[in-house]
Amino acid sequence: YQNQKVNIIPVKIHDSLGRRSLYNVLCAIAYASKSHVNIINASFGFYWDDVNSTPLLLGEFIKQYLTQKGILMIAAAGNAEEYDDTFAVNHHLVNASLLRNLDFHPFYPASFAGKTGFDNVVAVTTCEIPIYNKVSPFQNYSANYVDAAVNCDLTFNRFNQPLISEEFGFYDPLDRLISGGGRLIIAGSSYSTPIITGKIAAYYNTLTNGMVGTGTPNQIDKNELFRRMQVQGLINLATLNLPSQIKGGKYAVRTP
Helix, strand or coil: CCCCCCCCCCCCCECCCCCECHHHHHHHHHHHHHCCCCEEEECCCEECCCCCCCCHHHHHHHHHHCHHHCCEEEEECCECCHHHHHHHHHHHCCCHHHCCECCCCCEECHHHHHCCCCCCEEEEEEEECCCCCEECCCECEECCCCCEEEECCEEEECCCCCCCCEEEEEECCCCCECCCCCECEEECHHHHHHHHHHHHHHCHHHHHCCCCCCCCCCCCCHHHHHHHHHHCCCCEECCCCHHHCEHHHEEEECCC
16 A cells, blocks of 8 residues: 555464453563564553553563664553443542543553653544544543544444443444344444554655664654654544544544
8 A cells, every 4th residue: 555565463462262461462562573563553451540650561661672663552542441440430539530531540551652752652542523523432532642533434322321322433344244234333442543553554664764764763753753644644633622632633534
């Protein structure tokens, strides 16, 4: 696409039941780094219940194996999780209305995106433009930690909850159908993340020229990266509501 050669290296960190460990994540980061990848799509993460500290070991691995080598990590901002939300409210006194705000309920590795020294980490969520002009009520946001959103294909009633009913989703990219007819709908920040990853990969040389060198690579300048994405038409800037939830109100559409 766009004359940019793209190779994909799948790395497995979950078992057959969807469980993962920090050890598997660290091994995957080291493996990807030593395989000389340019971008890691991190459609995974975990909640961290201390806003005053960070998961140190994970952070050091990202710095050593990714940041210092100019390797991008595109990370899902995270979604509503009943267990984690309940634990945060009951044990860390997080206001229920702030559970989706990463300023109060951190989610890693996405929350590294707002920390000094992690300019190579990009956090992504899902939004809806032009009706709601906001992030999905079931997905995380923060004007300090989330770099971009992907505009959904449609909104739908997820849990039949009248107060928070609208989830922002995408039509299944494989065009699978549901029983009884109709296209399968998928939703979650993990689905928005690879869309941003793919857009960056398709224009990687143009977007990172001069940032990532040889020998001693330069580190990624995230502001310049997004400026170039805007020049290429990959990123749009919203002015209504979204800037209060996303850095600069940056969003992309799903289709190329």
